[in-house]
Every structure is written in structure tokens, then in C-alpha cells.
Amino acid sequence: MVVLKKEEMLSSAEDAVSFALKKGADEAEAFAYQGLTANVTIERGQIARSSRIIDRGLGVRVIIDKAVGFSYTNMMESKAAIEETVIKALSSARASKPDEGWRGLPFKKPFASVENTYDSNIVDLRSEDLVKIASVMLDAAEKKDKRVFPIEGGAGASYLSQAIANSNGIVSFDHGTIIECSLATIAREGSEVTPVCFEFSAERSYNIDPEWVGEEAARLAVSALKAKKIETKSTSVIFTQFTLQQLLYYTLINAVKADYVQRNQSAFKGKIGETVASKIVTIYDDGLFNSGLRTWKFDGEGVPQQKTLIIENGVLRNFIYDNYTAKKEGKESTGNAIRAGYLSTPNVDATNFHLMAGSKSPEELIGEVDEGLLVYYLQGAHSSNPASGEFSVVVTPAWRIRNGEIAYATKGVMLAGNVFHVLKSISALANNERKIGQLVAPWVLVENVKVVGK
Amino acid sequence: MKDILIKVVDVAVQKFGAKYAEVRAQRLFKTMLTLKEGRVEAAKRGIENGAALRVLVNGAWGFASVGALDVKTLTDAVSDACKMAKAASSRLKTPIRLIETKTVEDKVEVKPRKDPSKIPIEDKIKTTLSMSDTILGYDNRVKSCTIDYLDLTGTNYFINNEGTFVEQDKLYVWSRITATATEASIFTFSREEIGSTSGYEIFDVETPEIVGERVAKRAVEQLKAKPPKGGTFPAVLGPNVVGVFVHEAFGHLAEADLTLSGSVLLGKLGKKIASDVVTFYDDGTIEGAFGSFKYDDEGVPAQKTLLVKDGVVAGLMHSRETAQKFNAKPTGNARAEDFRVEPIIRMRNTFMEPKDYSFQELVEDIKFGYYFKSFRGGQANLDGTFQVGIQEAYEIVNGEVGEPVRNASISGNTLETLHKVVAVGKDFELWPGRCGKGQTAFTCDGGPHIRVKEVLVGGSA
Numbered sequence: 078m079v080v081l082k083k084e085e086m087l088s089s090a091e092d093a094v095s096f097a098l099k100k101g102a103d104e105a106e107a108f109a110y111q112g113l114t115a116n117v118t119i120e121r122g123q124i125a126r127s128s129r130i131i132d133r134g135l136g137v138r139v140i141i142d143k144a145v146g147f148s149y150t151n152m153m154e155s156k157a158a159i160e161e162t163v164i165k166a167l168s169s170a171r172a173s174k175p176d177e178g179w180r181g182l183p184f185k186k187p188f189a190s191v192e193n194t195y196d197s198n199i200v201d202l203r204s205e206d207l208v209k210i211a212s213v214m215l216d217a218a219e220k221k222d223k224r225v226f227p228i229e230g231g232a233g234a235s236y237l238s239q240a241i242a243n244s245n246g247i248v249s250f251d252h253g254t255i256i257e258c259s260l261a262t263i264a265r266e267g268s269e270v271t272p273v274c275f276e277f278s279a280e281r282s283y284n285i286d287p288e289w290v291g292e293e294a295a296r297l298a299v300s301a302l303k304a305k306k307i308e309t310k311s312t313s314v315i316f317t318q319f320t321l322q323q324l325l326y327y328t329l330i331n332a333v334k335a336d337y338v339q340r341n342q343s344a345f346k347g348k349i350g351e352t353v354a355s356k357i358v359t360i361y362d363d364g365l366f367n368s369g370l371r372t373w374k375f376d377g378e379g380v381p382q383q384k385t386l387i388i389e390n391g392v393l394r395n396f397i398y399d400n401y402t403a404k405k406e407g408k409e410s411t412g413n414a415i416r417a418g419y420l421s422t423p424n425v426d427a428t429n430f431h432l433m434a435g436s437k438s439p440e441e442l443i444g445e446v447d448e449g450l451l452v453y454y455l456q457g458a459h460s461s462n463p464a465s466g467e468f469s470v471v472v473t474p475a476w477r478i479r480n481g482e483i484a485y486a487t488k489g490v491m492l493a494g495n496v497f498h499v500l501k502s503i504s505a506l507a508n509n510e511r512k513i514g515q516l517v518a519p520w521v522l523v524e525n526v527k528v529v530g531k
Numbered sequence: 532m533k534d535i536l537i538k539v540v541d542v543a544v545q546k547f548g549a550k551y552a553e554v555r556a557q558r559l560f561k562t563m564l565t566l567k568e569g570r571v572e573a574a575k576r577g578i579e580n581g582a583a584l585r586v587l588v589n590g591a592w593g594f595a596s597v598g599a600l601d602v603k604t605l606t607d608a609v610s611d612a613c614k615m616a617k618a619a620s621s622r623l624k625t626p627i628r629l630i631e632t633k634t635v636e637d638k639v640e641v642k643p644r645k646d647p648s649k650i651p652i653e654d655k656i657k658t659t660l661s662m663s664d665t666i667l668g669y670d671n672r673v674k675s676c677t678i679d680y681l682d683l684t685g686t687n688y689f690i691n692n693e694g695t696f697v698e699q700d701k702l703y704v705w706s707r708i709t710a711t712a713t714e715a716s717i718f719t720f721s722r723e724e725i726g727s728t729s730g731y732e733i734f735d736v737e738t739p740e741i742v743g744e745r746v747a748k749r750a751v752e753q754l755k756a757k758p759p760k761g762g763t764f765p766a767v768l769g770p771n772v773v774g775v776f777v778h779e780a781f782g783h784l785a786e787a788d789l790t791l792s793g794s795v796l797l798g799k800l801g802k803k804i805a806s807d808v809v810t811f812y813d814d815g816t817i818e819g820a821f822g823s824f825k826y827d828d829e830g831v832p833a834q835k836t837l838l839v840k841d842g843v844v845a846g847l848m849h850s851r852e853t854a855q856k857f858n859a860k861p862t863g864n865a866r867a868e869d870f871r872v873e874p875i876i877r878m879r880n881t882f883m884e885p886k887d888y889s890f891q892e893l894v895e896d897i898k899f900g901y902y903f904k905s906f907r908g909g910q911a912n913l914d915g916t917f918q919v920g921i922q923e924a925y926e927i928v929n930g931e932v933g934e935p936v937r938n939a940s941i942s943g944n945t946l947e948t949l950h951k952v953v954a955v956g957k958d959f960e961l962w963p964g965r966c967g968k969g970q971t972a973f974t975c976d977g978g979p980h981i982r983v984k985e986v987l988v989g990g991s992a
Binding site: 115117118120121122123124125126127128129130131132133134136138144145146147148149150151152158161162165166168169170172173174176178203204205208211212215226228229263265270271272273309340341342344420421422456457459460461462463464465467469470471473488489491492493527529531 | 565567568570571572573574575576577578579580581591592593594595596597598599608611612614615616618619621622623624625627651652653656660674675711713717718719720761762763788791792793795871872873906907908909910911912913914916917918919920921937938939940942943944987988989
């Protein structure tokens with residue numbers, strides 16, 4: 078399959094919009110998406126497969142008498158298929174019910190500049206290059222310790238492009254790259270098997286560090302050996318980015334979405350201006366974050382992405398909006414309409430959710446803890462109560478901290494609490510900021526977390 | 532279609548020397564709805580055409596996926612897959628081989644009583660709206676209700692160079708219904724899923740009124756629930772929780788790829804890992820169940836696979852690759868979400884076999900413990916650490932089910948916990964769900980009520 082160029086992406090979106098208007102749509106929007114991904118996969122200690130996926134398509138949203146219809150196709154080269162898609166979107170809208178809250182599609186606004194989101198070196202990578210990256214990582218892990226078994230992982234490179242057109246004059250194109258490598262390991266000694274330990278590196282430019290990923294994944298697995306049970310009590314806990322991302326994804330991030338607030342599903346409803354977190358906590362949703370994994374010029378509705386202050390020194394300042402939820406409150410979209418490629422209509426979601434770092438090194442943070450846990454990974458965050466923020470998860474593994482030093486790995490330990498209390502109990506932030514999914518954050522130290530042990 | 536696919540497979544074998552080559556071509560049609568508080572957010576329909584090409588060259592896998600079905604695109608893609616396999620093979624220690632299977636030529640047609648592709652979208656909107664009305668009208672403390680609806684129909688063509696050709700219809704009807712309720716500063720959340728491979732007639736059984744009330748009632752009753760105590764307690768698990776426990780805590784470890792990766796079941800075939808009353812199956816042949824199909828995505832017939840018999844590990848779930856490694860029979864567990872991804876080992880309908888206890892007998896001699904009735908998610912680790920979040924639970928006090936409990940979750944080590952299953956009920960329920968393992972698979976899981984001597988309960992702060 079040939080890669081579609083900017084002009085082809087744009088014209089298929091524009092053609093779909095004008096065809097929809099001709100066929101009776103009040104408003105129309107078309108979103109074209111193209112993703113080219115190459116992967117090399119590690120399975121059980123060896124590189125065993127390589128794949129290439131070309132996925133592209135066009136999603137069309139039309140509005141007739143305030144009723145919304147949507148249809149998509151993955152046959153972008155066929156004019157007939159696109160026209161049929163438009164017809165389907167129109168008939169869906171006609172079959173649907175009017176949405177009295179509908180206030181129109183957005184208008185064009187100038188984009189801010191984004192940096193380090195595209196690297197031609199990534200586009201030019203071949204399978205052989207990815208094999209090399211995966212090999213470096215694998216070798217680094219195996220060299221570290223004989224007890225380590227790399228169970229899965231790999232290296233991948235993607236080129237993504239998107240074009241949008243709507244009946245209010247928006248016509249825009251953006252493209253970008255992502256490269257990543259990851260390794261999951263376990264360590265075995267005698268009859269003991271550790272939980273899965275995981276490291277990764279993901280960037281928009283070609284500057285990942287596979288050797289570090291391999292070494293670190295191996296180091297974590299080995300240090301998870303000889304795990305012990307601990308007593309039930311309330312204690313200090315250091316959350317790494319892996320665990321923060323899990324806990325916040327299902328709770329805090331939902332609570333700041335205007336959709337959740339307007340629909341009475343957010344514990345933050347009516348709390349703008351109130352203190353919701355410890356005063357050292359400042360969070361932005363930053364759609365323009367330099368080399369951010371979710372940095373783009375525009376969102377899924379063609380609205381410029383932006384930097385929005387969410388929590389300032391512990392005080393709740395703003396929610397995040399798409400066009401629909403913003404218009405409902407007479408506001409402007411914050412550029413947070415996110416799409417799953419061409420397959421869906423946009424939903425309100427975070428871009429790069431940036432919890433600002435502090436000044437302490439991770440070692441200093443550990444040094445401040447007399448008695449506590451360093452929680453690297455956890456299981457079960459998706460079973461949190463998304464409305465109340467209550468969670469009850471198992472940590473796999475965590476390390477006990479005693480007198481400012483890591484003492485040993487723990488097993489069979491659960492953490493229970495409420496994310497919104499956790500936010501208020503953050504007592505220190507490290508300086509080791511990193512990107513993971515939609516989160517950009519450092520390690521955080523939280524006081525008084527309930528640890529359920531034996 | 533068959534002629535094109537034969538040509539493509541031939542290119543892989545003859546031009547690139549592939550030992551094995553397969554093509555999976557699909558035409559899929561989807562209808563989707565999202566309703567929020569009875570507002571239809573958008574009525575959505577889509578078409579996907581595409582092919583997955585998988586080859587074994589020099590003992591390594593090459594894979595390509597494209598969103599087209601013409602001979603030129605597929606030939607280019609299969610050539611790509613072969614070249615990639617060659618690149619990957621440069622670092623291979625153990626070449627990949629596949630267990631031999633009988634070749635099959637078959638055409639599988641679904642015959643739903645109510646074909647979702649023939650039901651007007653207006654009717655689907657009406658059904659989901661009436662569910663939404665039931666929920667929002669149940670109690671004024673119900674504040675929100677989100678309903679997602681999906682139906683997927685289409686045809687899957689599978690061919691490989693060994694002579695297997697299967698043309699198989701696909702049909703899924705699914706819905707997820709969630710509601711929240713609020714009173715004072717308490718937020719509760721309740722969810723249900725509906726899923727079937729038989730047809731739209733699922734809504735004649737799981738009617739909007741029945742499902743709506745189930746979701747709304749739970750959200751409201753949880754408002755007066757109290758947090759659980761943290762610690763170790765005896766527990767009775769309902770079929771819905773037993774299902775997710777069998778699936779998450781045991782099932783994933785018995786997926787042969789994860790077993791080989793070092794799950795605690797490695798080396799346990801034929802060994803006792805659970806109490807005598809424990810028997811597990813993974814069954815792809817239950818008619819209409821959400822995890823059922825006739826052939827998997829390697830052209831292997833689905834079957835009823837015994838995993839644990841009276842506490843002893845009897846089998847694992849296999850792809851052709853892992854079956855070869857274990858020298859076992861393939862079980863038909865290789866599934867791919869769609870043409871964008873490779874088949875991997877997935878569960879189908881996974882359950883515990885019922886025995887002879889009544890519910891009363893299970894709870895009657897528990898002084899203090901918990902009855903975990905319905906789950907909100909679960910997850911397991913290769914070392915056997917599992918966690919299951921609970922959306923509906925009750926205290927058991929002096930042998931009676933007592934007050935409701937909110938936001939509990941249970942955890943433990945799978946093998947330790949399986950030895951603590953002391954009694955198994957005579958009832959049985961199977962619940963539809965979706966399982967994530969990089970890709971999404973439609974599954975069911977279930978079983979009877981059971982009693983566990985003790986389990987770790989995560990309390991609240």
C-alpha cells in the first residue's frame with residue numbers, strides 16, 4: 078500500500094465534507110487518519126517476529142436538525158466508498174434523535190507551534206534497525222544477571238498523519254512520529270518467581286535508550302526476589318510514574334473532564350477555586366508539551382491544542398473541554414477532543430497530563446522516608462470507583478523502605494484509599510520527570526496510605 | 532476471493548520459501564451507539580475491509596496487515612511479511628514450528644433469529660433508549676447513565692498453504708451499561724454487560740427493563756453500603772466473581788504462551804494445584820455464548836478444553852505454536868481481534884464446574900465473612916498474584932447475608948487460594964465480558980457459588 082500524502086489526505090476529507098453538504102447535511106466534518114507501524118517482537122528471550130501494519134481510514138460526522146450521524150470506512154482510495162460512507166452517516170443522523178445541546182462544529186483558529194513531534198529518521202527505519210534496537214536491549218538484560226528471563230517486549234516505530242476538514246472552514250493537516258522499545262522480565266531463583274517487571278522508553282524523536290531499558294528491567298526483576306510479607310498499617314508511600322499513571326487514569330483524569338463534571342460524575346463538580354490537592358501540586362494539561370507523546374497541532378475536531386492550568390498550588394483552576402461541552406457553558410474548547418483514529422467520534426480526554434516535578438532526587442526522596450513503601454507497579458487500578466476515586470489494588474511488587482533506604486521487596490500487599498485524599502497527602506515531589514502514556518510526572522511521596530498486609 | 536488468496540499464499544511459499552503462510556481476509560460491518568442520559572451522542576456505522584498475512588520464514592514470524600483486499604496490495608504485503616521474517620530470524624535461537632493439524636474446508640454460516648445487520652438503527656436506538664429510561668427513572672439519586680451498543684457482522688476468510696480454507700460468518704451483539712448514583716458526598720458506580728453470538732434476540736431475554744433495573748438498583752443500594760474491613764476473611768463468591776476469578780487468576784496463567792513465559796503453572800501439568808472440588812473448562816462450543824466460534828484464527832476447530840480436573844492440571848490453552856512446544860493437541864484458542872493484529876492465545880467461555888452445595892449451605896457456618904456477588908474488573912500476574920475489584924458485596928454475619936459493602940477488592944495468590952476452595956455450589960451462571968491482552972477478545976466466564984476458606988480483602992482508607 079502506498080503512503081498517502083498530505084494533499085491526498087486533505088482532499089479526501091474536503092471532498093467528503095462538500096459531498097455531505099450537497100446531500101443535505103446542515104454541518105459536516107471529516108477526519109482522515111493514517112498509521113504506519115513497524116514492530117519487532119521479543120518473546121521468551123528471543124526476537125521471534127516482525128510486523129508491519131498499515132491502517133488508515135476516514136470518519137465522517139454529519140449533523141441534520143441537531144441529530145448527529147457518524148460513519149467510517151478504511152477504503153480511502155475509493156471515491157465510491159467515501160461517498161457511501163457519507164450517505165451512511167446522513168441516514169444514521171436522520172434515524173437518530175436531535176441533541177438539544179448541539180451548538181455547532183468549531184471554527185478555525187490559529188495553531189500554536191509544536192516542537193519535536195516529527196523525526197524523518199524514524200520514518201526511514203527498516204526492520205533490521207528495529208532488530209538491532211531489540212538486540213541491544215535483550216543483551217543488556219541478559220548480561221545483567223543470569224536469574225533474569227526476558228518474557229516479552231520489542232521495538233516499534235510509527236508514522237502517523239491526520240487531516241481534518243469541516244463545514245466551518247477548518248482544513249488542517251499534521252503528522253508525527255513515535256519510537257519505542259520495552260522489555261518485561263521476571264527473575265527466578267529456586268522455586269521463587271517474581272512478578273513481571275517492566276521498563277520502556279518512548280519518544281517522538283529517535284533518541285530512545287534500549288540499553289538502559291534492558292538493564293533497568295533486569296535490575297528491577299532481580300531486586301524483586303526474596304520478597305516478604307509485611308504487616309497492615311498506614312505508612313508513607315512513594316508512587317512511581319507507572320503507578321501514578323494507573324491510579325490517575327481511572328480517577329483524577331476523569332474528574333477534570335468537562336463531560337464528567339456536567340454529567341454529575343465528577344467529585345470536582347462545583348469545586349473550581351477550592352483546594353483539592355497539597356499546595357506543592359501543580360498540574361497542566363499540556364497539548365503542546367515539547368516532544369510529548371500526545372502533542373499535536375490540533376485535536377480531533379481541528380481545534381488548536383493548548384496548555385491548560387488544571388491545579389495550581391493545590392487549587393482547582395480549570396476543567397478540560399471539547400467543543401460540545403465548552404459551548405454548553407458558553408466557553409471555548411481547550412483542544413481536548415481526542416479520537417481513536419478514524420473509528421470514532423471524538424471524546425473529551427487529557428493530552429499530556431503534566432504533574433510538575435519538584436527538586437529532590439529520587440534518592441533524596443527515599444532518604445526522607447523512615448518507614449514506608451516504594452510502589453513500582455500495581456494491579457487492579459481499573460477496578461477503582463471512577464466516580465468516588467476509591468481504589469483497592471495489589472502492588473506487584475513494592476519495596477519496603479526503612480530508615481531512608483530500600484530494605485527488601487514485599488509480596489501480597491494491597492493498598493486501599495481514595496485518590497482525592499492521596500492528592501491532599503502528597504508531601505514531596507522528585508525531579509525525575511518522565512513521560513508515560515498521557516502522564517508526565519515525577520515520583521511522588523504520599524503520607525498515610527493504608528497498606529493491607531498479612 | 533479464494534482465487535486471490537491462493538495466489539498470495541503461493542507467492543510466499545514459492546518466491547520467498549516460506550514454510551508456512553496464511554491469509555485472513557475480512558469484511559466487517561459495525562453499528563455503534565453511545566447514549567448519555569438518554570441523549571444519543573451519535574449513531575455510528577462503519578465498514579472495514581482488510582487482510583492479515585502471516586508467514587514463517589527461516590523459523591521466524593513475519594506479519595503484515597493492510598486495509599485492502601486486491602491482489603496487488605496483498606501480494607506486496609505478503610512479500611513484506613516474508614522480508615520482515617527474514618530480518619527477525621537473524622537473532623533466532625529456537626526456530627518456531629507448528630503442530631500438525633487436519634486440513635479443513637468449510638463454510639460456516641450464522642443463522643440468527645434476529646440478524647442485527649437487518650434491524651433498522653431506529654430499533655436499536657429505541658432499545659437502548661428504553662434501557663436508559665428504566666435506569667434514570669428508577670430513583671432520583673441515579674445521576675448518570677451511559678450506554679454503549681455495538682453489533683458486528685461480516686465474513687472471515689482463512690486460508691493457509693496446507694490446504695485449509697474456511698469461510699466463516701461473524702456475528703456479535705454487545706452492550707455495556709453503566710450508571711452512577713449520588714447522595715450527600717457518596718458516589719456509587721454500577722455496570723453490566725450484555726453479549727451474544729446468537730443474534731439481536733439477546734434483548735428478548737436481557738430486556739431493557741431487566742438489565743436497566745439490575746444496573747440502577749445496584750447503584751442505589753450501594754449508597755447505603757459501608758466500606759469493608761481490610762484483612763483476611765472467609766468468603767462466598769457468586770458466579771459472576773467466580774467467573775472472573777477463574778478467568779483472571781487461573782485462566783491467563785493457563786494460556787500456554789504465558790505458561791511458557793514462566794507463569795506459576797509451568798511444570799504443573801498433571802500436578803495437584805487446587806482442592807478436590809475444583810474443575811475448570813474453557814469451552815468454545817457453547818451455542819450463542821459470547822466466546823464461542825467454530826474455527827479459531829488458525830483454522831483449528833474450537834473445542835471444550837479441560838483445564839483442571841478434581842484439582843489436577845489437565846491441560847492448557849494452545850495455539851499451533853505452543854501445542855508444538857508442549858507436544859499437545861491444538862485446542863483452537865488462537866484468536867485475533869481483527870485483520871490488524873496477529874492471532875494470540877485467548878480464552879473463550881471459561882468456567883468452573885458446579886457441584887452439590889446450596890447457597891444456604893455455603894454461607895451457614897460463616898460467623899463473619901463476605902459475600903462477593905459482582906465484580907468490577909480483575910487482573911493477574913505471572914507469579915499468581917491476582918486482584919479482583921468488587922462492585923457488589925455483602926457482609927456475612929452468623930451464617931446470614933447482611934449489610935451491603937462498597938468498593939471492596941480481593942487479592943491473593945492463585946495457587947494458595949485454589950487450595951482454599953472448600954465447597955462448590957450446584958447453581959451455574961455464565962456472564963459475557965471482554966478480555967484485554969493487547970487486543971480485545973469477546974469471552975464469557977462463570978461458574979457456581981463457591982466458598983473460600985479465606986481471602987485477602989482490601990479495605991478502605
